[in-house]
Amino acid sequence: MPTEKKRETVAFLREQLAKSQLVVLTDYRGLNMAALTGLRRNLEKAGARYHIVKNTLLKIAMEELGIAGVDPYLEGPTAVAFAHGDPVAAARTILAQQAELSTLRVKGAWMPGQVLSPEQVQFLATLPPRPVLLGQLLGAVQGPLANLAGGLSELLRQLVYVLQQRSEQQVA
Secondary structure: OOOHHHHHHHHHHHHHHHOOOEEEEEEOOOOOHHHHHHHHHHHHHOOEEEEEEOHHHHHHHHHHHOOOOOHHHOOOOEEEEEEOOOHHHHHHHHHHHHHHOOOOEEEEEEEOOEEEOHHHHHHHHHOOOHHHHHHHHHHHHHHHHHHHHHHHHHHHHHHHHHHHHHHHHHHO
16 A cells, blocks of 8 residues: 555656656766765756656656656666756756766656657757757748848849830830
């Protein structure tokens, strides 16, 4: 029979999963309390929360939300980073901390709709921030449109010039 505390924990995990843009599963073995506290603080600055969880309770919360495919990453001690803001910033923070804390290891991750391997999390961390990506997208869309507008205006200018020359020929 599950205890009330376990039910509350599953409800908390379900709530965190539902509003997360990225969930990173890590192995925290070998980290002392000071390192965990520093990791939590850095993740909070990136808009994420870091919690040590029981694998079985996390599995239950994920099953209740219909999240599948994460089970292979739920082996051994697990701590979870719930990114409620920019997923790239959270992934970048975890990988930066992984470089400093040699025992921290990314097991895998979940984004709404897909499960990510540790290599995919690393790739996600190398993406530019959201405003830069939006600027690049805007530039990619705006460039061809500006060229089209310039080309059309040049065609109209040439047509006006030809019509003006023709009218001058007819007057003379």
